[in-house]
Amino acid sequence: MGKEALRTVAKIDLETPAAEQACLHNRWHPDSPSTSLTDLRQIKNDDSADDMKNVDLTKVHYLTGPFDIETAEPGDVLLVEIQDVQPFQDQPWGFTGVFDKNNGGGFLDEIYPKAAKAIWDFEGIFCSSRHIPGVRFAGLIHPGILGCAPSPEVLAEWNRREGELISANTLDRVVALPPLPQNVHAGTASDDIKEKVGKEGARTIPGRPEHGGNCDIKNLSRGSKVFLPVHVKGAKFSVGDLHFSQGDGEISFCGAIEMAGVITIKFTVMKEGMKQLGMKSPIYIPGPVEPQFGPGRHIYFEGFSVDHNGKQHYMDATVAYRETSLRCIEYLRRYGYDDYQSYLLLSCAPVQGHLAGVVDIPNACTTMGLPMDIFDFDISPHKSAEKRDMGSCAFTSDH
Amino acid sequence: MGKEALRTVAKIDLETPAAEQACLHNRWHPDSPSTSLTDLRQIKNDDSADDMKNVDLTKVHYLTGPFDIETAEPGDVLLVEIQDVQPFQDQPWGFTGVFDKNNGGGFLDEIYPKAAKAIWDFEGIFCSSRHIPGVRFAGLIHPGILGCAPSPEVLAEWNRREGELISANTLDRVVALPPLPQNVHAGTASDDIKEKVGKEGARTIPGRPEHGGNCDIKNLSRGSKVFLPVHVKGAKFSVGDLHFSQGDGEISFCGAIEMAGVITIKFTVMKEGMKQLGMKSPIYIPGPVEPQFGPGRHIYFEGFSVDHNGKQHYMDATVAYRETSLRCIEYLRRYGYDDYQSYLLLSCAPVQGHLAGVVDIPNACTTMGLPMDIFDFDISPHKSAEKRDMGSCAFTSDH
Amino acid sequence: MGKEALRTVAKIDLETPAAEQACLHNRWHPDSPSTSLTDLRQIKNDDSADDMKNVDLTKVHYLTGPFDIETAEPGDVLLVEIQDVQPFQDQPWGFTGVFDKNNGGGFLDEIYPKAAKAIWDFEGIFCSSRHIPGVRFAGLIHPGILGCAPSPEVLAEWNRREGELISANTLDRVVALPPLPQNVHAGTASDDIKEKVGKEGARTIPGRPEHGGNCDIKNLSRGSKVFLPVHVKGAKFSVGDLHFSQGDGEISFCGAIEMAGVITIKFTVMKEGMKQLGMKSPIYIPGPVEPQFGPGRHIYFEGFSVDHNGKQHYMDATVAYRETSLRCIEYLRRYGYDDYQSYLLLSCAPVQGHLAGVVDIPNACTTMGLPMDIFDFDISPHKSAEKRDMGSCAFTSDH
Amino acid sequence: MGKEALRTVAKIDLETPAAEQACLHNRWHPDSPSTSLTDLRQIKNDDSADDMKNVDLTKVHYLTGPFDIETAEPGDVLLVEIQDVQPFQDQPWGFTGVFDKNNGGGFLDEIYPKAAKAIWDFEGIFCSSRHIPGVRFAGLIHPGILGCAPSPEVLAEWNRREGELISANTLDRVVALPPLPQNVHAGTASDDIKEKVGKEGARTIPGRPEHGGNCDIKNLSRGSKVFLPVHVKGAKFSVGDLHFSQGDGEISFCGAIEMAGVITIKFTVMKEGMKQLGMKSPIYIPGPVEPQFGPGRHIYFEGFSVDHNGKQHYMDATVAYRETSLRCIEYLRRYGYDDYQSYLLLSCAPVQGHLAGVVDIPNACTTMGLPMDIFDFDISPHKSAEKRDMGSCAFTSDH
Ligand SMILES: [Zn+2]
Ligand SMILES: [Zn+2]
Ligand SMILES: [Zn+2]
Ligand SMILES: [Zn+2]
Ligand SMILES: [Zn+2]
Ligand SMILES: [Zn+2]
Ligand SMILES: [Zn+2]
Ligand SMILES: [Zn+2]
The missing domain is CATH 2.60.120.580 (Acetamidase/Formamidase-like domains)
Structure with missing residues (x-):
């Protein structure tokens, strides 16, 4: 060939x-x-x-x-x-x-x-x-x-x-x-x-x-x-x-x-x-050419199987990961991102979703690692944040 | 100091x-x-x-x-x-x-x-x-x-x-x-x-x-x-x-x-x-000194929210991860490991548990990545396996 | 755009x-x-x-x-x-x-x-x-x-x-x-x-x-x-x-x-x-998508500024790297590779050439890391090797 | 044991x-x-x-x-x-x-x-x-x-x-x-x-x-x-x-x-x-636990076998690496570091020194990768720098 x-x-x-x-x-x-x-x-x-x-x-x-x-x-x-x-x-x-x-x-x-x-x-x-x-x-x-x-x-x-x-x-x-x-x-x-x-x-x-x-x-x-x-x-x-x-x-x-x-x-x-x-x-x-950011270049969010209404679920990793995602969306608000923008972003950017603990009753714990280096500004938690105008994602015409 | x-x-x-x-x-x-x-x-x-x-x-x-x-x-x-x-x-x-x-x-x-x-x-x-x-x-x-x-x-x-x-x-x-x-x-x-x-x-x-x-x-x-x-x-x-x-x-x-x-x-x-x-x-x-094996040095197992009794669960990542773990235990049998040995091993070795898909109803999909380099023999799936005498983990005296 | x-x-x-x-x-x-x-x-x-x-x-x-x-x-x-x-x-x-x-x-x-x-x-x-x-x-x-x-x-x-x-x-x-x-x-x-x-x-x-x-x-x-x-x-x-x-x-x-x-x-x-x-x-x-093998998946060869005729050079990293390359070529002979094949391979495969020590007079020390995972057989030094028929690279017609 | x-x-x-x-x-x-x-x-x-x-x-x-x-x-x-x-x-x-x-x-x-x-x-x-x-x-x-x-x-x-x-x-x-x-x-x-x-x-x-x-x-x-x-x-x-x-x-x-x-x-x-x-x-x-910063978190400096007096050396990687080191020291001046501080730092921090090209006569080329994440401020070249008071390293009493 x-x-x-x-x-x-x-x-x-x-x-x-x-x-x-x-x-x-x-x-x-x-x-x-x-x-x-x-x-x-x-x-x-x-x-x-x-x-x-x-x-x-x-x-x-x-x-x-x-x-x-x-x-x-x-x-x-x-x-x-x-x-x-x-x-x-x-x-x-x-x-x-x-x-x-x-x-x-x-x-x-x-x-x-x-x-x-x-x-x-x-x-x-x-x-x-x-x-x-x-x-x-x-x-x-x-x-x-x-x-x-x-x-x-x-x-x-x-x-x-x-x-x-x-x-x-x-x-x-x-x-x-x-x-x-x-x-x-x-x-x-x-x-x-x-x-x-x-x-x-x-x-x-x-x-x-x-x-x-x-x-x-x-x-x-x-x-x-x-x-x-x-x-x-x-x-x-x-x-x-x-x-x-x-x-x-x-x-x-x-x-x-x-x-x-x-x-x-x-x-x-x-x-x-x-x-x-x-x-x-x-x-x-997996192949050998995944983007590699280094472990220390991720911010990890933790979520547990207690839902946002305060209800305790039994060892439910799905609930835990939903909460984990929400924690990350809430964090990104400090830079001016609208929740829908963050929702879209976490869906498609290379975030690392891990099962952390699935045995400590009643709480499953999951984590989501957000790579800092996909942003063109510093999103470290120990740096103060300033809200920017982040525009908007596309919504429906009757939005 | x-x-x-x-x-x-x-x-x-x-x-x-x-x-x-x-x-x-x-x-x-x-x-x-x-x-x-x-x-x-x-x-x-x-x-x-x-x-x-x-x-x-x-x-x-x-x-x-x-x-x-x-x-x-x-x-x-x-x-x-x-x-x-x-x-x-x-x-x-x-x-x-x-x-x-x-x-x-x-x-x-x-x-x-x-x-x-x-x-x-x-x-x-x-x-x-x-x-x-x-x-x-x-x-x-x-x-x-x-x-x-x-x-x-x-x-x-x-x-x-x-x-x-x-x-x-x-x-x-x-x-x-x-x-x-x-x-x-x-x-x-x-x-x-x-x-x-x-x-x-x-x-x-x-x-x-x-x-x-x-x-x-x-x-x-x-x-x-x-x-x-x-x-x-x-x-x-x-x-x-x-x-x-x-x-x-x-x-x-x-x-x-x-x-x-x-x-x-x-x-x-x-x-x-x-x-x-x-x-x-x-x-x-995370810190910068995690053991790093390279992505291509992991075997990843997939699991879905259909349990081992054939029951379909709705988007249950906990069920999916349980199945994922079982797939890995089943795989390790080909080298002579007893299931309890593998159960213990997957608990404590640095396996990577990921939420892969949590939206494709009704199946949540999770994965578990087993690093090949923790074994002193080759566990690649494309190599033929030979069962060894792997001894036993500790059981109770009435076992 | x-x-x-x-x-x-x-x-x-x-x-x-x-x-x-x-x-x-x-x-x-x-x-x-x-x-x-x-x-x-x-x-x-x-x-x-x-x-x-x-x-x-x-x-x-x-x-x-x-x-x-x-x-x-x-x-x-x-x-x-x-x-x-x-x-x-x-x-x-x-x-x-x-x-x-x-x-x-x-x-x-x-x-x-x-x-x-x-x-x-x-x-x-x-x-x-x-x-x-x-x-x-x-x-x-x-x-x-x-x-x-x-x-x-x-x-x-x-x-x-x-x-x-x-x-x-x-x-x-x-x-x-x-x-x-x-x-x-x-x-x-x-x-x-x-x-x-x-x-x-x-x-x-x-x-x-x-x-x-x-x-x-x-x-x-x-x-x-x-x-x-x-x-x-x-x-x-x-x-x-x-x-x-x-x-x-x-x-x-x-x-x-x-x-x-x-x-x-x-x-x-x-x-x-x-x-x-x-x-x-x-x-x-550098970009984020380099092939990553993990540090432990490389064999590193060492070379010093003493040339293959036994002559001591003063802190010459060029001589050291030439010797390092030769050490690697010599190693690959154990698998049946002809020296020219290895010479070509080390030129184009992603080997890591490092300046190790450039101050310990009179010897500069350099290293070359050969990734094991580019081979479809195990080249670990602690495994015994068997020579194979590795064919030949292309030579001139009057060779 | x-x-x-x-x-x-x-x-x-x-x-x-x-x-x-x-x-x-x-x-x-x-x-x-x-x-x-x-x-x-x-x-x-x-x-x-x-x-x-x-x-x-x-x-x-x-x-x-x-x-x-x-x-x-x-x-x-x-x-x-x-x-x-x-x-x-x-x-x-x-x-x-x-x-x-x-x-x-x-x-x-x-x-x-x-x-x-x-x-x-x-x-x-x-x-x-x-x-x-x-x-x-x-x-x-x-x-x-x-x-x-x-x-x-x-x-x-x-x-x-x-x-x-x-x-x-x-x-x-x-x-x-x-x-x-x-x-x-x-x-x-x-x-x-x-x-x-x-x-x-x-x-x-x-x-x-x-x-x-x-x-x-x-x-x-x-x-x-x-x-x-x-x-x-x-x-x-x-x-x-x-x-x-x-x-x-x-x-x-x-x-x-x-x-x-x-x-x-x-x-x-x-x-x-x-x-x-x-x-x-x-x-x-090497072992599996080296600090890992990700390739994109390094600034690489290039040096060639032309010395700082303008003299052309023939394929001399030692000269090239000396020049590479100097380029990095010169870069760090923009943050207020004294050259001796940088000299000490490049000696002991995990910088990556590579042989890049050793065949393109007459210039050997070497590189030095400086990990950005060892600094507690951003040293990216596309960010403007501000000189700080960086104190001093220790010198002799007759300095
Ligand atoms: Zn615990
Ligand atoms: Zn514990
Ligand atoms: Zn899909
Ligand atoms: Zn799709
Ligand atoms: Zn020493
Ligand atoms: Zn020393
Ligand atoms: Zn070229
Ligand atoms: Zn070329």
Whole structure:
């Protein structure tokens, strides 16, 4: 090799509706015929969050694939090496969004229910946003979604257990997304298959233990090696949801810097790898080129499983991380940032979210490390702060 | 300074029962008179876990303090710089334990209900264990507990909300620990005060948002700066629970390498710091000398909020991290480690526990990064494994 | 910005001889009119080093530029931010060469006098070579050459001092390269100017303190900020010599992985910056995304200023580093590598070359850190080694 | 082990003259009978550099050892693992000195000929100096000297080649130090042996390729593994010259932060290791706990082999590094530091000295990376600087 340009196996035309492109799909199903990227075009590079508010979540995520990997069979492990990820050269921008509480919501939607948006401009490996001034950082670029197709048995199990959660739900919110024929896209599938995929196919929003999927792991970046369980002949590997950067948790839901781009992948099949590795869920080894700030260049915020209403939860790391995020948002107010700006920022900047203590009843403790060096001014706690005019992120027109 | 040895303000005599020592206490209370360390002597450096099984949890944790910090007043922030932490030179060992499910339990007690123990020998900055062969690593030495005393109002709030959790509990397990007169130790307190502390004083097991306490953050190591809210005049700062090393989550409960040692601290008071920093919970900046393995020298395991019984939970990061831990334990079986050995190891080795995605309903996704370089053999997934005789950790005599 | 593709200011056509392209030049001169890249086409992607042996060094380096920077004046500092460097997508390969001792030579040419070559194939951020098996690493991609044009006074000083060195030379080797009309390329310059540039223009092979130039600093990679002295109106900035990777010292002379590619740069002018910074030579701040292996994943070799003939030199760090390199080459023999393979490898892999002690008369001590993780087998000294068949790098046909 | 305190094999009494202590020696000789530390007591913790000026260099360095290592024989490799290094608890201070040009000198003595001194106070892992305000950093603690005794043949070779350098010397300075009977200290040696050691014994000031010795490698810190050639039966290992911190180059000669302390070492013998490793000089693997600032938190200065008198040297990395050091000193003037303060600082702070390019005739290029985070104010070049009153380092009374 080497003397020729890299071979591109699937090209997405961003001017053509996703539903008309053969190499895209937006459901997990063993019968999906073949080869996507997040439908960027629902979101515009402008200063209004109307598009965020009215986004059609039945369509996302469009994935590229599935790709048939020769020799791969159920029980094997597909070793996926991410050799590079790049934004399209002619589209050097991405976005981070907060969905409206009534259309998708997010981790902090009880407190921040409105839709909001930030556009990020890419300058080489860096990004900055006119909607969040004072910040610039190198991307930790990665795909949010990677995985092989479920077998019929695995798919049935997903539908069973998520169906049970939906049935038992007493919360005043959507807790899971069942199969949905509306807006199914299954590449070149025949109408029969398409109908079946619509009825049975798993939504691509959640990650799932059996195959990974939308796990949104920020460190699955350049140079990472991912070991994926194979459930069907040919593996039927799919990838999508490219992120220029993301923080641990991707808290605003549409929280990464979503972008259109190219991913370069190398595949290796480990025969009978699942058994050899005792593997039930994907494992991975990060690449060597993550941005490195030094441990002492982070401010860490602590949160516990006592919610902002003063209610004590039992060992709930989700509550703890929500509180941790709020502590960080509160801190950033001292520099003039609006809470929505900070909410967007913590979703997409390379913040480190850690499980600190999960055993000291009744309080789980989590931490969030905010890298100081993404700011162009000093945010050290022992330096006095001065509020600046930080402008605003994009809101809806009826805001 | 500089020409003299460092001044030691509180010395603990490990041969004298903790309850007879003035500079120790084991409850959080504004009236506690004065100055501890985890009662190491409940646990012996031997090869039986009988002591783990029968540990008296009403006694822990003994803390050193409280120390009065001149000029500190409610609303201030106490900046605590951890200049060094060292094990006692003549006690170069520590332990990691799993409590019996019926006496304390731990993160995985439904699966691993028995008491178990590993003794760790210190060799300079490194530790190794006769109970978990093949492993050796540099400690990320830190105090598990740091905090200032609660005000009467804060203490009342703690007792209210934890009391409510206990009242509402429908789980078949202890969910929180109310005040308990038994085994109260309050330093030099008069009998009146001691009785009051017994009745009202908060147990030191959980961390709490208002002051930190037992947050068990592994990176609060040498060189860290911690910013603590002050609630009472003089701050009444306490510290204890020294750990030679700990993994994110400290999953086996008594999961760090508990040790007896010395901590060197520098205090600074930030007047009205809570308001200036918009601070409700402690924040900290790690020190510069953490062990660094390189990102590509970790194997990361993924877990989701589907439990090992196949039940789907809604966005539960605690469930996800439990599953993540199990995936790692399962992986280590390929080298011959017993599950209890791995459970102990993941509790105390510097594993990285991350919140990856907390928004993709219904699945929270967490990850655990296991550093390969703590093993003296190659644990890469793409290398074939051979099972070795890995001996055993310590169990109870009736095991 | 952001909505459009990045603007490319100078495009090099690799099919047209460099000497016919207007935006290229290969001499430093204040009168050079305008805008290159190392003439890659002298070297072919094949398995013979005949091209290395017969390379025409009067032609190199072709630089892109000079670019006029508005507002820049003598005494200012040009802040150059390297936002990205990428190989051309359709040319995913580069080369490392050893010149023949009689035509350029290199750091170790007394011991390794022959020409040799290795071709490197790029796979995303990684590279590997059919000429040096067992090795694969992420590039630390950077320009070898960056600088602003010299003023007539600075140029005269260069010619004076290098002329004096040449005049005083008693060594049996070329010690410096005087101006040379042959093969001058000065972009769109008129014949008069071209002749002047030929007679006076400084060769682009050495770096020089007043402006930087060919400093070949491996860490001047993505995200770096370089502060360059400005000597002429408009700065006349040039850049070239793009490297996919290089080791400290670039010991084989043509030692980096030379490639054809694109560099994205942002300019800022600091008025009167030289005085403000007390600056005589460039300074720089590295970017945050260097490959990070962890300190404990390097084997460091030591060398002293006693040469391989047993002669004691006085505090000579150059001799020490030559010995250090030899120690590393000798070590790699245990795995079956030929010395020329190792010579090429140490030139281009991210080895860390340090000045350790430069004061303990008579011995300077330097070290070279070889990252273990660029090898696909374990090269730890405490593991026994087995020699493999490592093939061969490319040699000349008369080899 | 583990249950007992670490065994100390050699204790130095700092109140007794070194020459009266049996476990000390200050010459390398195969006949030295047995077991030191730099004679700290020549230097006082005061504000005068008179002691620096009048230091007796015939006495240094006192080494601890030699230790006989069972089973070690010529041709073996002694693997020395540095498990910990600590300053004496009751001596939490050290010093950095510049020698007078006429009594030892240093790397920059042509420009800075006076004696000077800075005292450093230790606060846990950090140090700061009343003589260089505004600076505080974590130590990269290590022994400057490590090595096994030379065989008679190796010793003879040292004396031959260093003798030849002295004979051929035309420089107006001392270029090497021959054996010297004056102030020989050889532990418990008999008078005969002592005389022989005096006549033949190699001075301990330079490192040497055959055994390492005073290589002053700053990264030989906690957790490092050093592989040392063995030349005599029993290895006769010695160690000394403990440094709290040092910069690459240790430029002021007495440039590290010299301290009195304890080192904990583990020995392993690799039989016939020299042949197996193809080893002529020591190699080492650093430990995992070095202070880590992140690459982007360093300012790098460039220097070339053109000296400050404008003379062009041929590929001289020593000249280049001297110039690099000067560029950094010049930069620090903008904050009010006196050149001697900076000279001392660059000697002992963890600066990174790199060989950048050693092939681009006639200019060698070296770099020095100054970590920004050792300063308590912002030293970024793009921030404007304000001169402060930085006090003074210690000078001699006749200054
Ligand atoms: Zn996603
Ligand atoms: Zn996404
Ligand atoms: Zn704890
Ligand atoms: Zn603990
Ligand atoms: Zn170059
Ligand atoms: Zn080059
Ligand atoms: Zn030394
Ligand atoms: Zn020293």
